[in-house]
Amino acid sequence: MTARPTAYVAGIYEHPERVIATKSLAQVYLEIVAGVLDDAGLTIDDVDGFHTSLTPGGMVSLADTLGLRNVRHFDGTDLGGATYVASLGTAARAIAAGDASVVLVVMAGLPRRGLSNRAVPGPHFLYEQAHGSTLVAQYALAARRHMAEFGTTREDLAQIKVASAYHASFNPHALLRDRVTVEQVLEQPPIAEPLHRMDCCVVSDGGGAFLLVNEEVARRLGKPLVGVLSQAETTRNWNNGRPDLTHTGAIETGARAFAEARITPADIDYASVYDSFTITVLVTLEDLGFCAKGEGGAFVRDGALLSPNGVLPLNTDGGGLSNNHPDMRGGMIRTIEAVRQLRGEAHPELQVPSCEHAVVHGTGFSLGSRAMSATSVLVRTS
Amino acid sequence: MSEHSAVELPGVELALNPEDLPFFDALDRGEVSVPWCAHCDDHVWPPRSHCVRCYHPVEAWRTLVGTGEIYSFAVVHRGEGVFAKRPPYVFALVTLDGGPTVHANVVADDLADVAVGRRVRLAARPAPAQGRAGAKFVLD
Numbered sequence: 001m002t003a004r005p006t007a008y009v010a011g012i013y014e015h016p017e018r019v020i021a022t023k024s025l026a027q028v029y030l031e032i033v034a035g036v037l038d039d040a041g042l043t044i045d046d047v048d049g050f051h052t053s054l055t056p057g058g059m060v061s062l063a064d065t066l067g068l069r070n071v072r073h074f075d076g077t078d079l080g081g082a083t084y085v086a087s088l089g090t091a092a093r094a095i096a097a098g099d100a101s102v103v104l105v106v107m108a109g110l111p112r113r114g115l116s117n118r119a120v121p122g123p124h125f126l127y128e129q130a131h132g133s134t135l136v137a138q139y140a141l142a143a144r145r146h147m148a149e150f151g152t153t154r155e156d157l158a159q160i161k162v163a164s165a166y167h168a169s170f171n172p173h174a175l176l177r178d179r180v181t182v183e184q185v186l187e188q189p190p191i192a193e194p195l196h197r198m199d200c201c202v203v204s205d206g207g208g209a210f211l212l213v214n215e216e217v218a219r220r221l222g223k224p225l226v227g228v229l230s231q232a233e234t235t236r237n238w239n240n241g242r243p244d245l246t247h248t249g250a251i252e253t254g255a256r257a258f259a260e261a262r263i264t265p266a267d268i269d270y271a272s273v274y275d276s277f278t279i280t281v282l283v284t285l286e287d288l289g290f291c292a293k294g295e296g297g298a299f300v301r302d303g304a305l306l307s308p309n310g311v312l313p314l315n316t317d318g319g320g321l322s323n324n325h326p327d328m329r330g331g332m333i334r335t336i337e338a339v340r341q342l343r344g345e346a347h348p349e350l351q352v353p354s355c356e357h358a359v360v361h362g363t364g365f366s367l368g369s370r371a372m373s374a375t376s377v378l379v380r381t382s
Numbered sequence: 383m384s385e386h387s388a389v390e391l392p393g394v395e396l397a398l399n400p401e402d403l404p405f406f407d408a409l410d411r412g413e414v415s416v417p418w419c420a421h422c423d424d425h426v427w428p429p430r431s432h433c434v435r436c437y438h439p440v441e442a443w444r445t446l447v448g449t450g451e452i453y454s455f456a457v458v459h460r461g462e463g464v465f466a467k468r469p470p471y472v473f474a475l476v477t478l479d480g481g482p483t484v485h486a487n488v489v490a491d492d493l494a495d496v497a498v499g500r501r502v503r504l505a506a507r508p509a510p511a512q513g514r515a516g517a518k519f520v521l522d
Contacts, residue, residue: 124428126396130406130516131485132458132465137473140456148454148498192473193457240435241416241427241482243475245454 002262005227005379007092008218010102011040011211012336014317018175018324019112020205025056026065028108028207033066036209041221042102049073049094049103049212051087053329054117062106073100078119080364081274082233082374083107084210084331088360089231089376091212101214108207109327117327124238124370135366136200136277137192142245142367143279144194149246149294154194156297157278158185161198161321163305164275168318170347175202176322199278201320201330208332210339224343224380229357230260231376238369246294249373250287250361258289261377263357265289268377270358271312272338274330275319280363285312288361288375307350316341316350331362331374342380356380391487391518392464393510401429404443406514412506414517416481418444427482448504449522450478455488455496464513472496476519486517495521 013035020028037043050071055062059076073094079086084105091103109117121129128138146152162182168174180198188197218225232253258264265288273288275281282296290312291299299311307313317323317337320330338358340346357379364372398406401417408415417426417440419433426433426440433440455474458465465471472488474496489505490496501522507515 123399126398126402127428127485127516129463130394130396130514131391131473131487132461132463132468132471133473133485134458134460134462136460137456137458140458141454141473141475144456144498145454190457190459190470192459193470195456238428241425241484243453243483245475 002379003229003260005229005381007095007212007214007228009210009226009228009339009378010213010218010221010223011036011042012339013039014208014333014336015108015206015326016173017206018173018204020110025108025110025115028110029062029065029106032106032108032207032209033104036104036211040211040223042211044068045070046102047071047104049091049100051075051091051103051105053078053083053107054119056117073103079233079372079374081276081328081330082362082364082372083329084335085360085362085374085376086231086233086331088212088228088335089233092228092231095212095214101217103212104209105212106207106209107327107329107332110205111203111326111328112205134192136195138366139277139279140192140195142283145245146279146283147194150297152282152297154186155182156300157199157282158182159300160275160278160281160305161185163303164315164319164321166306167316167350168322170349171318171323174318174323175204176318195277195279201276201325202322204324204326206324206326208326208336210335225382226339226342227379227381229377229379230257231374232256232260233372233374236369236371236373243369245368246283248283248287248363248368249371250284250363250375253373253375254288254361257359257375257377263377267357268312268359269355270316270338270341270352271314272334272358272360273314274334274362275315275321276330276363278321280367281314283367284361284363288359308352313352316346331360334362335360338378342378390507391510391515392468393513393515394464395513398514401431405429408445409515409517410509412504414446414448414478414481414504415443416446418442425482427484446478446481450476450502452488452496452498452500452502453477453483454498457493474519476502484517486519488519488521490521
């Protein structure tokens with residue numbers, strides 16, 4: 001028997017714009033919160049819990065901007081791309097403890113005009129900086145090591161972009177809507193080899209939000225019930241100069257999240273995996289247990305990630321590789337698409353039939369080292 | 383691939399703390415030096431004032447032989463800052479013999495010769511005119 005949900009996702013909203021030229025960040029936040037309240041059928045006065053991440057002025061400023069009046073539970077943790085997947089657990093635990101009944105989890109960003117909600121670099125970043133590292137290069141190190149240890153190829157990584165682009169072709173809001181072939185992915189200019197342009201997520205403005213509520217509120221609202229069964233988070237570091245770039249924290253968070261939900265990867269109908277880069281998806285799928293370590297390349301071939309007929313429909317909105325990537329924290333939009341699938345509100349061509357269990361995973365910062373991981377299992381209930 | 387990477391590493395303005403200085407100073411002498419925990423008899427990497435396994439303060443540094451092998455590498459085409467205008471260069475992780483795996487640059491006449499598992503050795507280089515430079519390795 002599976003576990004019982006500890007909280008329910010009552011509202012979701014994804015900002016429709018991808019390039020926002022003139023609106024203020026405050027307006028984008030307000031549009032998102034208006035949208036998520038409308039989706040749930042709640043008002044701002046119902047909100048008694050508030051989660052976000054780094055934001056100009058800190059969360060006190062954003063609480064002021066949003067006019068929050070009744071909040072008694074706050075969380076402004078920055079876990080990078082793992083942030084809002086982690087909120088599925090921390091907010092659910094606050095709800096289970098009775099600290100809050102309606103938690104607003106919101107993010108927005110305007111990176112296309114250089115508004116970056118990022119922390120200043122830590123003390124050890126200078127060892128990367130001295131040698132010309134870049135964010136893409138950090139992930140390229142993980143990709144190259146995976147290729148050397150397991151024979152993974154650029155063609156294997158390209159399959160992940162091909163699936164993303166196919167799904168995005170059904171999403172009218174996606175930044176990139178053109179389908180691509182493996183050959184087209186391979187022909188792209190290199191950024192940090194072995195990663196080329198289409199191995200990398202897009203840069204987009206926008207944001208999104210979800211509302212996590214207790215069972216009483218969820219049942220009153222009359223929306224399809226999507227519950228949080230489990231959540232787990234962890235970090236990986238440089239391991240005192242003995243890094244292991246082919247294994248991520250998903251090994252631990254996946255095992256804990258599936259055990260707590262009392263299901264296995266075989267029970268998962270849909271997966272939302274933050275795809276900062278193609279390699280992020282490949283390694284995460286291995287570490288979550290969808291295939292053995294080193295077999296991710298074979299797993300993603302033959303349309304495995306395509307919805308609805310693939311072995312594991314993944315990122316049906318197009319993901320960060322094609323749809324959007326606001327605030328460079330992919331956990332939010334990954335969560336929103338998982339809820340759409342569980343509600344039966346995904347694009348009709350891509351809706352997974354009888355979608356009951358979904359897994360959401362976010363990876364923050366780098367891959368394998370100096371990294372955060374968070375996994376959550378969501379369920380459709382009655 | 384036959385691009386030649388630039389031979390000398392650029393100087394970078396780095397916000398070095400006291401515990402970082404011995405490593406960068408040693409590089410300018412053509413040596414690799416790492417903090418060593420006497421209690422654990424192990425390196426401490428990246429450098430810190432304390433060993434984070436036993437939490438004893440670091441009291442000595444050890445000079446390594448300066449050889450090792452490539453754990454992984456990226457050929458960076460879109461560098462940033464002072465690396466922005468350079469031709470493609472190799473940003474790597476090098477596992478030092480008797481020491482930690484460290485960030486490095488690997489310089490080779492033909493980048494196609496750079497591979498995971500290749501033996502490398504620290505190359506002497508001048509201290510940059512401005513800022514500090516990193517660890518430069520060549521194929522052994």
